[in-house]
Amino acid sequence: MKWVLCFLLALPLLASGHQLSTAYMSLERTDSSVLEGQLQWRLYDLERSLRLDSNRDGKLTWGEIKAREAAIGQFLGERLSVAQGGVTCTLNSASLRKLDRHYAEPYLLLPLQVQCPISGDLTIRYMAFFNQDADHKLLLSVEDGDSAISRVISAQQQEVTIASSDGFWQGFSDYVYQGVVHILIGWDHILFLLCLLLVAVLSRRDHQWQARVAKREIILYTLTIVTAFTLAHSITLTATALGWIDLPSRWVEIGIAATVIFAAVNNIVVLFWRIGWITFGFGLLHGMGFAGVLGELGLPQQGKLTAVVGFNLGVELGQLVIIALLLPVLMLCRNGQWYRRWAMPAGSVLIALLGTRWLLERL
Amino acid sequence: MKAMTRTAKQWLLIAFSLILGVAALPGNAKPYTPSHSDSVVVDWGEPVSTAASLPAQSAADTLRWAARQVVQAKKPGQSFRYALAQQALDELTLAQITGAAERVELWRLRASLAQHSHHFDEAQDNLQQVLALAPDHIEARLMAARIALLSGEVEPAEQHCQKLLGVSDLLTASACLLEVRSVSASAEQAYPALKRLVERSGWPDDARRPWLEQMLASMAERQGKFEEAAQWLSLPVGEQSVSYLSQWAELQLRLDKPRRVMHAISSLEIAPDNLDDVLLLQMALAENMLGEENQWQSRMERRVALREARNDWQHAAHLSRYYLDIDPDAQRALFWARRNIKAAREPYDKELLRRAEQAALTRNQSMDRSGGNRS
Numbered sequence: 001m002k003w004v005l006c007f008l009l010a011l012p013l014l015a016s017g018h019q020l021s022t023a024y025m026s027l028e029r030t031d032s033s034v035l036e037g038q039l040q041w042r043l044y045d046l047e048r049s050l051r052l053d054s055n056r057d058g059k060l061t062w063g064e065i066k067a068r069e070a071a072i073g074q075f076l077g078e079r080l081s082v083a084q085g086g087v088t089c090t091l092n093s094a095s096l097r098k099l100d101r102h103y104a105e106p107y108l109l110l111p112l113q114v115q116c117p118i119s120g121d122l123t124i125r126y127m128a129f130f131n132q133d134a135d136h137k138l139l140l141s142v143e144d145g146d147s148a149i150s151r152v153i154s155a156q157q158q159e160v161t162i163a164s165s166d167g168f169w170q171g172f173s174d175y176v177y178q179g180v181v182h183i184l185i186g187w188d189h190i191l192f193l194l195c196l197l198l199v200a201v202l203s204r205r206d207h208q209w210q211a212r213v214a215k216r217e218i219i220l221y222t223l224t225i226v227t228a229f230t231l232a233h234s235i236t237l238t239a240t241a242l243g244w245i246d247l248p249s250r251w252v253e254i255g256i257a258a259t260v261i262f263a264a265v266n267n268i269v270v271l272f273w274r275i276g277w278i279t280f281g282f283g284l285l286h287g288m289g290f291a292g293v294l295g296e297l298g299l300p301q302q303g304k305l306t307a308v309v310g311f312n313l314g315v316e317l318g319q320l321v322i323i324a325l326l327l328p329v330l331m332l333c334r335n336g337q338w339y340r341r342w343a344m345p346a347g348s349v350l351i352a353l354l355g356t357r358w359l360l361e362r363l
Numbered sequence: 364m365k366a367m368t369r370t371a372k373q374w375l376l377i378a379f380s381l382i383l384g385v386a387a388l389p390g391n392a393k394p395y396t397p398s399h400s401d402s403v404v405v406d407w408g409e410p411v412s413t414a415a416s417l418p419a420q421s422a423a424d425t426l427r428w429a430a431r432q433v434v435q436a437k438k439p440g441q442s443f444r445y446a447l448a449q450q451a452l453d454e455l456t457l458a459q460i461t462g463a464a465e466r467v468e469l470w471r472l473r474a475s476l477a478q479h480s481h482h483f484d485e486a487q488d489n490l491q492q493v494l495a496l497a498p499d500h501i502e503a504r505l506m507a508a509r510i511a512l513l514s515g516e517v518e519p520a521e522q523h524c525q526k527l528l529g530v531s532d533l534l535t536a537s538a539c540l541l542e543v544r545s546v547s548a549s550a551e552q553a554y555p556a557l558k559r560l561v562e563r564s565g566w567p568d569d570a571r572r573p574w575l576e577q578m579l580a581s582m583a584e585r586q587g588k589f590e591e592a593a594q595w596l597s598l599p600v601g602e603q604s605v606s607y608l609s610q611w612a613e614l615q616l617r618l619d620k621p622r623r624v625m626h627a628i629s630s631l632e633i634a635p636d637n638l639d640d641v642l643l644l645q646m647a648l649a650e651n652m653l654g655e656e657n658q659w660q661s662r663m664e665r666r667v668a669l670r671e672a673r674n675d676w677q678h679a680a681h682l683s684r685y686y687l688d689i690d691p692d693a694q695r696a697l698f699w700a701r702r703n704i705k706a707a708r709e710p711y712d713k714e715l716l717r718r719a720e721q722a723a724l725t726r727n728q729s730m731d732r733s734g735g736n737r738s
Contacts, residue, residue: 021446022673043404047411056410063400098394099404103669104636106405109394131453133446134480137673152674243694248720249701295698361515 021045021129021136024102027114028143035114035122035142039080039093040100040107045129045136050075062099065108069096076110079128084164085120122162130155172310175294179314182293183322188256188358189286190322191351195263196225196279197326198344201334204270209344211334218331225279226323232283233290234312240291241308249292253362255285260355267348290315422459425451426468433475437604439642440633442479449476467497474506481677481706483510501531508539515708517547534564538575545582546710554582573607580610585710589617598627605639612645621649625659635662640670640681644689651689660689679703683715693719693726 023045027037043060047053052068053060065072073093082089094111101107116122122142129136138153142162151160163173183189200222202209212218239245259282265271272278294311333339397404429448436444452472460466474489487510493503504523511520524539537560545553557579566572576595583592593614596607603611612624628642635643647663650656667685670678679702686696700719704712 020669020673022669044407044411047407053407053410058407058409058411059403060405060407061400062397062402062404065404066400098396100394103665104634132450134449135446135675139672150672152672246723250704250716292701295701 020103021133022102023128023136023138024107025112025124025126025138026141026143027112029145032119033084033116035082035112035116037112039076039110039112040102041110041128042102043099043106043108045133046072046075046108048132049129066096072096072108072110075128079126081125082114082116083123083125084116085118086123087116087118087120089114089116119164121164123159124151124153124162125159126153127158130158172306175307175310176314176317178293179290179311179316180318180321181314182290182311183315183318186289186293188260188355189289191354192256192260192263192282192286193226193229193319193322194326195260195267195348195351196229196275197222197323197330198347199267200225200327201330202340202344207270209340211340215331218327218334222323222327224276226319228276228280229283229286230316230319232280233287233315236284236287237290237294237312237315238287238308240288241294241311242304245288247288250362252285252288252292254359256289257355257358257362259285261352261359264348264352264355268345268352422455423462423465425455426460426465426472429472430468433472436479437606439605439608439628439631439639440637442605442639445476445479448472452476463496467493467500467503470496471500471503471506474503478506478510483514483706486510498526499530501527501535504530505535505539508543512543512546513707513709517543521547534560534567534575535571538571538578542578545578545585550582550585554579554586557582573603577607577610580614584614584617589614593618605641609639609641609645612642612649616645616648616652619652621652624649625653635659640666640678644681644684647685647689663689676702676706680707680712680715683719687715687718687722691722693722697723 021042021044023042024040025037027035029035043052043065047060050068050071052064054064054067076093077091080091082091092113092115094113096108096110098109099106100109124140126138126140128138134155136155140151140153140160142149142151144162149162151162153160199209201212201218203212203217204210212221236245240247263275263282266275290311294308333343336343429451432444432448432451435441436448452469455469457466457469460469470489470492474486474493477483477486477489487507490503490507490510493500494507497503504527508520508523511517511523520543521540524536524543527536527539530536538557541553541557541560545557557575561575561579566575576597580592580595583589583595593611596611596614598611608628612628615621615624615627624645628638628646631638631642638646643659643663643666646659650659663685667682667690670682679699683696683699683703686692686699697719700712700716704716
């Protein structure tokens with residue numbers, strides 16, 4: 001059998017293994033256009049890229065490192081770039097003078113000076129060693145006055161932008177962005193919203209769905225239910241993120257799946273026609289789901305509330321984008337009998353099936 | 364004279380321990396400049412290029428080399444070889460690989476690497492490529508079933524196992540199905556059936572043996588039969604994978620035999636900073652149980668700090684366990700347990716989340732009683 005080939009094959013073992021490829025960079029703003037600091041690269045990573053051990057004896061000497069100073073400088077210039085206000089900064093590295101150790105591994109310390117022509121947001125792009133180790137990460141810290149910002153640069157995210165604004169707004173835009181991203185990739189939230197929108201363009205008369213005639217009425221109705229949803233999930237998102245309430249995530253996720261099923265089924269077998277309060281109740285659960293994501297991102301020690309507000313705002317912005325894209329289409333379709341009889345129920349069934357799948361997966 | 368020798372030996376031992384202790388200190392030591400150009404700043408034991416560069420001439424050579432790295436990487440202290448294999452595969456293009464068998468191998472290896480990185484969807488996509496080219500590929504089916512089970516997808520796991528019937532031998536297909544049933548139904552049902560199956564078929568003399576041993580041990584463990592579970596796993600440790608060894612160590616800890624764990628893992632002679640996270644965690648747990656000086660617990664604390672700084676969510680289960688059993692912090696334990704359950708949904712992961720939620724609840728209740736501030 002093929003898998004019998006899985007016998008262990010002898011390979012030479014390095015005297016020291018190499019579990020975590022991590023680089024460290026710290027920068028401190030000395031004035032609005034200058035940053036100073038250092039980059040530390042693990043010698044093992046550099047050896048793999050640049051072959052510093054020129055006599056190939058497995059022992060790296062200080063002389064062998066110094067001899068490749070120019071190559072290391074060139075490698076640095078190719079793999080690290082800094083821009084401020086959208087304009088590329090000049091990167092200077094002084095001569096190699098020091099080594100350091102992290103977790104018993106030797107590191108080369110590269111002093112850095114960054115000069116930027118204009119002020120603005122600081123963007124750091126780093127792409128060293130990812131081709132040889134997809135798990136390589138750069139731990140970056142930037143000190144700017146009283147604030148210190150930490151970021152992780154990885155193969156998946158090779159560029160970070162640090163806002164130039166003051167401490168209160170530090171990272172605010174990052175959290176707004178994350179909020180937008182989360183609602184746009186959070187299918188359970190989108191489909192719940194879609195369930196509400198599918199029937200927002202219809203009204204219930206004589207036990208049948210009829211198209212709402214007045215656009216104003218549609219917009220008002222949509223505003224009502226979306227506001228109920230938004231208000232509710234804002235409450236629980238904030239309360240959960242700040243640690244005031246704490247429900248088991250599993251039950252929250254199960255509950256969210258159940259809300260999707262309920263909303264979809266309610267479009268077909270109308271149990272509740274006026275669903276403002278129900279939407280509010282369900283929104284409370286969705287808010288706890290959003291808070292789970294915020295928990296993963298982590299909240300800054302200072303400015304927790306700002307981060308929560310930013311994330312919440314991002315979620316609302318993302319939600320508005322979805323509504324702005326979908327509602328006009330649904331308004332165009334609402335008068336067609338095919339929409340009321342087939343498209344809306346079929347869409348709802350599909351969503352209910354997806355919701356059921358999530359529910360089973362989460363149970 | 365004899366007494367003198369003994370004292371000298373003791374002093375030597377103390378001095379040696381001090382040197383080792385200082386050498387093992389984390390990177391908080393101050394930067395330094397070597398005094399001389401000839402100063403050796405690092406000794407890798409052998410040229411890095413010997414292990415890190417592939418001596419391959421052709422695509423087939425590269426695949427063979429990468430496959431050896433993946434096999435070796437599963438052993439303690441060798442996980443850096445996953446990155447070597449990944450780099451070798453990244454440098455290969457599909458155009459270079461003409462033979463169907465080589466393409467199958469490429470996708471299989473990619474799946475293996477993705478599975479190691481906990482990118483389970485990517486791993487399944489790669490396995491689909493293998494199975495599209497070679498529908499009877501036994502290892503790919505087993506891997507697909509395992510990953511589905513890890514992700515809590517019982518039905519797809521069962522379907523993969525069923526497709527092995529008539530393709531693989533009965534032992535392999537049945538064991539695969541029983542593993543799935545131990546999750547979908549119960550370990551109580553699947554365990555005796557698997558035992559009977561192995562007794563009837565006899566132990567295979569290949570890579571399936573540790574696979575079956577681990578499966579039996581896991582099923583016994585889930586029923587609380589820790590003694591019996593431990594009996595399925597055999598040493599010596601040097602020949603086993605990290606997964607096998609950590610399962611053995613976990614059972615020894617459950618059986619209140621922390622000293623055995625410390626002895627076995629120490630005997631691997633791997634520098635503590637290069638020890639795999641799970642083994643380091645188990646050393647720290649063992650030390651904690653023994654109530655001894657916190658040498659391993661400090662090392663684990665530093666590893667946890669690094670993992671958290673790197674936001675290495677693939678190690679979320681270890682981080683959660685650390686905050687539950689070594690340095691209690693209910694909120695952090697819960698945070699990492701929740702992060703872990705998003706990727707891994709095996710019984711162990713569910714149990715970890717349950718424990719973390721319980722710890723957080725207890726903490727909140729005690730804070731409520733004392734009128735403390737939760738945030």
